[in-house]
Amino acid sequence: MGPRGVGAIYANQDGRFEVLALVTNPVQAARLLRRTSARWAVIVRDTLRPDGQPFVVGSVWTNEDYLIRPARTVYAPAA
Structure with a gap:
């Protein structure tokens, strides 16, 4: 997955992608990617x-990928 959290924008030779969702449930990831070995999936938009249109990827982060904008950080409200 690398730094591909929700809200991140990254680029590689295929395009520039915004991460819309991160699926870490292996059953859901396998269904989305149609691969029984999938453990996670990333839904992105070019x-x-x-x-x-949004689509699902399961490729690993490589030295061909580079981060343009980091993922959003969600903070809990202060008490």
Whole structure:
């Protein structure tokens, strides 16, 4: 997965992608990717395409990928 948390934007030779969701449940990831060995999946949208539709990826983070914007950090409200 690398730094691909929700809200992150990363790029590689295939495009520039915004992470919309991170699926860490192996059963759901396997169903989404149609691979029984899947343990996680990332739902992304290509931000370089005006008509970019969300799609699922299961590829690992490599040295070909680079982070443009880190994932959003969610903080709990202060008491």
